[in-house]
Amino acid sequence: MAQQVKAVIARAKGAPVEVTTIVVPDPGPGEAVVRIQACGVCHTDLHYREGGINDEFPFLLGHEAAGVVESVGEGVTEVAPGDFVILNWRAVCGQCRACRRGRPQYCFDTHNARQKMTLLDGTELSPALGIGAFAEKTLVAAGQCTKVNPAAEPAVAGLLGCGVMAGIGAAINTGGVGRGDSVAVIGCGGVGGAAVLGSRLAGAARIIAVDIDDRKLETARTLGATHTVNSRTTDPVEAIRELTGGHGADVVVEAVGRPETYRQAFYARDLAGTVVLVGVPTPEMTLELPLLDVFGRGGALKSSWYGDCLPSRDFPMLIDLYLQGRLDLRAFVTETIELDAVEQAFARMHQGDVLRSVVVL
Incomplete structure (x- = not known):
């Protein structure tokens, strides 16, 4: 009935x-x-x-x-x-x-x-x-x-x-963050914060949180960020490079979904590094990048839809980690x-x- x-x-x-x-x-x-x-x-x-x-x-x-x-x-x-x-x-x-x-x-x-x-x-x-x-x-x-x-x-x-899985999955499933990696997360709301948490869970050695809001950056630190960058006052690309020995991060997660932040992610990654777009753009947005730069930097440009998750696999695992006090x-x-x-x-x-x-x- x-x-x-x-x-x-x-x-x-x-x-x-x-x-x-x-x-x-x-x-x-x-x-x-x-x-x-x-x-x-x-x-x-x-x-x-x-x-x-x-x-x-x-x-x-x-x-x-x-x-x-x-x-x-x-x-x-x-x-x-x-x-x-x-x-x-x-x-x-x-x-x-x-x-x-x-x-x-x-x-x-x-x-x-x-x-x-x-x-x-x-x-x-x-x-x-x-x-x-x-x-x-x-x-x-x-x-x-x-x-x-x-x-x-x-x-x-x-x-x-939704959001927490999208962020954790963007780092672990899509980005393939592993032990010892350097990671930058641009945009530290709920999804970006989850990407920080997922990177820590995966064993990343250096996790750089980027945002324009100091409150979100402070939260990112509690979730596992080792460094923070306020991109309102600091060039995030230069800051990420400086924090990674001049090379750029192994994985950059873009959790904003805007052309300008995607370009930052693209140039903030190391050679052969990975960019993961998990921020959701609006229909009218377009992106322009020099094709030679796309070719010359190598690596991977990926989009992460729902953190590339398989709920039957990922939800029970993450809940178990939460109950164990590890997440x-x-x-x-x-x-x-x-x-x-x-x-x-x-x-x-x-x-x-x-x-x-x-x-x-």
């Missing part, structure tokens, strides 16, 4: 979000209903509200979530009612050319729930990243549920569903809020006052 629950929606571009009642259908084949316990407020949700993703309003916002499976549809074997899960926005198909080659983290046919959640008047909702977790309950594809150790705090676990995921939770405080959380995010506000239900 369909359920009515409270949720946060964005009705129109730029309009304040609102708490309203939505209808969540029973799960169909391959689907699951999850009772949400916590959901982080991610910048992507603000992009949805501002129409920066698409114009398929109204949106059901929220996607960095953890909760408990309440019910499952026909044919679901991955999870069962009562399982504590982190939601992901990439349920792999298992059949595309990437999956068949043993690279499901690059699945080209990821999917979400087929049924739609609606407003009371029947208006269909577009769930953010196929999840929609600023809600008491949500409907997802069962493959979007990754079972993890229930000892983890929901407010912490849910952050792996300080709690450091990303700046505040916990209620469902009706999402709009205010967007304002604090825009001002740079928080790493993550987390809605706790």
Whole structure:
């Protein structure tokens, strides 16, 4: 039987979000209903509200979530009612050319729930990243549920569903950071901070955090940065080179998503070094680089989508490291809020006052 629950929606571009009642259908084949316990407020949700993703309003916002499976549809074997899960926005198909080659983290046919959640008047909702977790309950594809150790705090676990995983994965999965490497991270918000943390976890010897906000740089130090550079007052390329013996970093993670910071990343890497773009650009942005420099510096220019993660592999591993005290995921939770405080959380995010506000239900 369909359920009515409270949720946060964005009705129109730029309009304040609102708490309203939505209808969540029973799960169909391959689907699951999850009772949400916590959901982080991610910048992507603000992009949805501002129409920066698409114009398929109204949106059901929220996607960095953890909760408990309440019910499952026909044919679901991955999870069962009562399982504590982190939601992901990439349920792999298992059949595309990437999956068949043993690279499901690059699945080209990821999917979400087929049924739609609606407003009371029947208006269909577009769930953010196929999840929609600023809600008491949500409907997802069962493959979007990754079972993890229930000892983890929901407010912490849910952050792996997007930003924290993107940053850690950008460093470890995409960048291949290893023991003794030098790493520079440009942009130290939630994703960049996670890249710093991932680099420390991987054993990097030198981790250089770059930002224009001293508050974020100080947080980066607590997450593992060995050096910080305020690029508002210091040339970050020259500073990174100076801190790496004049060579540049082995891996540079660009967590801003702008042409000017990407150029900084490109010239701040060592010969044969790696640039990883994990910051999300806007559609009108373009990049111009001398092709001879691209050729002459060698190395790799990579883009990291969701940290090149495979949720079934990476989420349980990272939760185990957190429970062992080896991965300080709690450091990303700046505040916990209620469902009706999402709009205010967007304002604090825009001002740079928080790493993550987390809605706790």
